Amino acid sequence: MKKLLVTFLLTFTFSMLLAAQTSAEGYTTRLGGQDRFEVAVNVSKKGWSTSANVVLANYTAYADALAAAPLAYKLNGPILLTHAGKLTSVTKQEIIRLNAKSVTIVGGKASVSDQVITELRAMGISVNRISGQDRYDVANNIAKSIGKKDRVVVAYGLNFPDALAIAPYAARNGYPILLTNTNSMPDATKSIISQWGVNQTIVVGGTGSVSQNVFNSLPNAIRIDGKDRFAVASNIANRYYKSQSQAFVATGMNFADALTGSVLAAKRNNPILLTSSSIPAATKDSIINNGYQTFTILGGSASVSTSISNILGGPAVGQTIMIDPGHGGSDPGASGYGMLEKDIVLDVSKRVNARLYDSLAKVMMTRNSDTYPTLDERVQMAHSQGADLFVSIHVNAYSGSSPNGTETYYNTAYASADSKLLAEEIQKELVKAMGTNDRGVKQGSFYVIKYTKIPSVLVEIAFISNPEDAKKLANNTFRQRAADAIYKGIMNYYNKK
Ligand SMILES: [Zn+2]
Structure with missing residues (x-):
């Protein structure tokens, strides 16, 4: 804040800093926006000057998109969001800016309609769709399009926080994210694991999300759990990102910002930590104990409040x-x-x-x-x-x-x-x-x-x-x-x- 004490002449420079949404201390960057579409676009702008490939998902359908980050990372393209019936205009503009040649849609026609495909093709873009009978099937088909791997991540399919918290790590390492019910794993998912000869499984979430029975049925499984979503995300960071000095921060109450941010987090080899209206204790402990000092905040101030971003950019961090x-x-x-x-x-x-x-x-x-x-x-x-x-x-x-x-x-x-x-x-x-x-x-x-x-x-x-x-x-x-x-x-x- 001592910058504020500097004379009036520097006011203009300071306003420029604010416009770039960088705190006075310079440790925090917010990739915000008026809505989730804009947040996704701002993440895309930050991560890609151009990209031949884009992954496109419905803005409310987290079920389709849970497993998408490793695919987007493999294609080295961002995840963008759209309305079902029509290609959302800021998303369309971003696809043009990226000079994209190919769009992969995750989800069926109810999520992203054929009308959107028609619009994309009219832009000269080739389109393919990865869909399935249900969310488990979509995840399996995404996994198949990534290609055979001997390690996979297994996460609970009926909620989003665990799968998204592991997404940067899974994406970076090329591990597909497969989805399960708590007490039984879908047959199609089981058969991928056996056909591929998977020899290590990372299970995300506690036994309330993935039961001990399902866990025991998986090859060489390790479990990353925690008492809530914030603790699970923190434990992923504590396990895999101890040596990093930077972290992404997103709300744990909604899927969209963490989803679209996860591919950029993967590119930077940074974890995603989760917050709510305040910074949960598990998230604080992870930041303090791992020594994270530079933060990329995903989402606008309605998702991650200004008071949280002020703390993250504050002078006590790292002391x-x-x-x-x-x-x-x-x-x-x-x-x-x-x-x-x-x-x-x-x-x-x-x-x-x-x-x-x-x-x-x-x-x-x-x-x-x-x-x-x-x-x-x-x-x-x-x-x-x-x-x-x-x-x-x-x-x-x-x-x-x-x-x-x-x-x-x-x-x-x-x-x-x-x-x-x-x-x-x-x-x-x-x-x-x-x-x-x-x-x-x-x-x-x-x-x-x-x-x-x-x-x-x-x-x-x-x-x-x-x-x-x-x-x-x-x-x-x-x-x-x-x-x-x-x-x-x-x-x-x-x-x-
Ligand atoms: Zn004394």
């Missing part, structure tokens, strides 16, 4: 932050008004942790419970975990009851300028949020900030020995305010740095 709740265990720290410092600072630290986690930072705590790591152990933890930032949280005390207020310390031994900036930002936010006396930013020689070689601060939220401050420290609302302020100070620091 490792060590929170140090002071004292603990045998060391209670200061005490007053029936409270112990070690308890207050652990509670506030956990609240800071939660805010940073929601912003996709990797957060670690020197202690999560009432234990006492030595000061040197705390410093070593920060170093061995590769922390980028160290924030030690304390409350203050004095022998008399009158001293009160907030102060934040830094040390000049290492990362002095950054430590000072971090201290200033946290101090400013804390005083504002807590309504406490501003005792200022100070230099101090506390062990944990003197010896950590990264930007580090020690925060004294308020005085446990002062009646007014202590009242605030006892209050959950004020503890949350303190945590929010420390969080905000950290985010300000990243934005200004």
Whole structure:
């Protein structure tokens, strides 16, 4: 956001950045559009300057299209969407732009009518249709047109998230996606697996989607499951895309954007992670633990909200932050008004942790419970975990009851300028949020900030020995305010740095 502080002269440049739908930090690109047709077209524009081949599916018929990504990838063409009765006009324009020679329709006449074929042929394009009696049959026929493989993916046919989450991996590796019912596999699908001599099967989804019986009937099956669609998609990413730094993000509540985006994800060798109205915990964990830092968002803001794209493009992504709740265990720290410092600072630290986690930072705590790591152990933890930032949280005390207020310390031994900036930002936010006396930013020689070689601060939220401050420290609302302020100070620091 510091770009915003630059003068008016740069406003034009900044508007250009916004027009390209790239966040100020530059880590997030949205392939949006007014509707799923436009999203598919924008994915196509991003991925293909020209393409001889296009795969075309009905915009509502996910059943036909579930298995289409590996075919489109093999043909090195995008998946576009159409209405059933008529070739949708933005799609037609894109087919012209691509200079396509051939269109493969997935689905029967109810999905994509002969009228659409007539329109395409009138454009000089050759058309072939892959259809079938039902969705399983369509998937089998797509598999046959990809050609014989000794590995296949098997996914549940009556819902879309699992098949689409595996689509980039299946496509990239040339594995057809076959569909099954939960408790029985269609005979035609079984016979493809035996005729091809398939020797490894990747099953996507839990036993509620693909039963243990079906799983057991498959050659050398492995299962990628998860407690919900978000966890399944995350587990696919965790298994196959650990070494990537980029991911695609699509809504898990609708099939269209993930379907059309999956071929581009395959080309880039990136996973597709799923979100809903917020970022599910499994998706957050996958982003944090795999270290994804660059995101392609599929769909408009109605599918993946602006607040989600702001988080994905935010300054905490890719950062490792060590929170140090002071004292603990045998060391209670200061005490007053029936409270112990070690308890207050652990509670506030956990609240800071939660805010940073929601912003996709990797957060670690020197202690999560009432234990006492030595000061040197705390410093070593920060170093061995590769922390980028160290924030030690304390409350203050004095022998008399009158001293009160907030102060934040830094040390000049290492990362002095950054430590000072971090201290200033946290101090400013804390005083504002807590309504406490501003005792200022100070230099101090506390062990944990003197010896950590990264930007580090020690925060004294308020005085446990002062009646007014202590009242605030006892209050959950004020503890949350303190945590929010420390969080905000950290985010300000990243934005200004
Ligand atoms: Zn302390």
